[in-house]
Amino acid sequence: AAGVIQSPRHLIKEKRETATLKCYPIPRHDTVYWYQQGPGQDPQFLISFYEKMQSDKGSIPDRFSAQQFSDYHSELNMSSLELGDSALYFCASSLRTASVNSPLHFGNGTRLTVT
């Protein structure tokens, strides 16, 4: 079965550069979530979108923005990168219209390294 696709798998950027991470949800899933997992940490919720509208916001820095497009894919844009932004970034999707408690399905993540 199709899973959540994230690209790129690895990304190396320098401080103060920008980065764009892409996420393609499971077909027909209407909700996308972004998580950040630092080394040795648990995944931290950043932001979510339902039907192309932002639906919830977590600990996302102001330097980051995200959107969900008409085909339901999502992009996380990160500017003025800092060393502390180095982490695994996971995207997850779910079908909210099926159940408010439908589980999230995660992609394999993008590993961002800021040097």
Next chain:
Amino acid sequence: DQQVKQNSPSLSVQEGRISILNCDYTNSMFDYFLWYKKYPAEGPTFLISISSIKDKNEDGRFTVFLNKSAKHLSLHIVPSQPGDSAVYFCAVRGGADGLTFGKGTHLIIQP
């Protein structure tokens, strides 16, 4: 302050025996609880969930127990298999979109 606590960073269990992973939470408003399994270089994989109106949910070798009065959640895996070796995250949802995760327990199944 950690709202979801997995107090055992690692757990070692012999193959064939029962693995019990524990999770404590602080907010009685949480209404949906999930367990995820994570292998290195992969995203978390959904395992099993339970809503606050239940106290047990079973799926094959996996059973999740919820003790609301104690704000405690546990995952039982029986019998444990080598492929179960992974990091297990407890996650909760409390009305908002984002899941709150615990720090994970690294389960090691020994042959």
